[in-house]
Amino acid sequence: MSTYKLTYFNVTGLGEPIRYLLSQSGIKFEDVRVEFDDWPKLKSNMPMGQMPVLELDGKLYHQSKAISRFIAKKGNLYGSNELEAMEIDATVDSIDDLRQALSTYYWEKDPALKEKLKGIAFEKLPFYLDKFEAQVKKNGGYFVNGKLSWADILWTAYCDYLSFVLAGDPNKDHPELKKLVEKVRALPNIKAYIEKRPKTQL
Incomplete structure (x- = not known):
């Protein structure tokens, strides 16, 4: 049986969607959490000097979305055909665009x-949230084709981090997104x- 070890900082961030996906797919994994002070001495051991990194049967794999897609396929969370997969990928990329805009502003x-980046991020925020809300409503409570996919899991897993950055629930004025997050967390x-x-x- 394969052994999985996920290494990431002791925060939610980019590692949390992978932890959610592994959990939902019923894959047992070692959840290695690195403190920020310990990172400099580990950095050179990582394929691209960054995390998260998934170690599978002793081999290291990097890039959070590549890892997520791999696990999503194993957990039947990547759609039932290529068109669904493309829709899921497009949604994932849009979610990540928003996360990146907010992160870039927050950590500047x-x-x-910082003030300039904040303006850009907060202009994007309602636009993206409204688009996501409409997409979930149109697709029966999920992002793509009325069923659970890794796009739903990604959004839910990012919500802890986004709540930290925004100092509040990003879904509070978007009932469909709120229901989706509650459904995934349940x-x-x-x-x-989660327990x-x-x-x-964060």
Whole structure:
């Protein structure tokens, strides 16, 4: 039987969707959480000097979306044909565009640039949320074709991080997204993971 080890910081961020996907797919994995102070001495061991990294049977794999797609296929969360898969990929990329815009603004140190990036991010935020809300409503409570996919899991897993960045629930004014997140968090395997995961700041 294959052994899975996921290495990422002790936060939600890019690692959390992979943890959700592994849990939902019923794949047992070692959840290695690196403290920020320990990262410099581990960095050179990582394929591209970044995390998350999935170790599968002793071999290291990197890039969070590549890892997520691999697990999504194993867990039947990647649609039932190529067109569904393309819709899922497009949704995932849109979700990631929003996360990236908010992250870039939030972590920027230069005050003038931060203010500019904040303007860009907060202009995107309602546009993307409204689009996502309409998509979920049109697709029977899920992002694609009325059934659970890794796009739904990605959005739900990112919500902890986005709540930290926004200092509030990103779904609060979008009932369809709120219901989707509640539904995904209530899935038995994901619920069990959430209950046992370490409490983190973000």
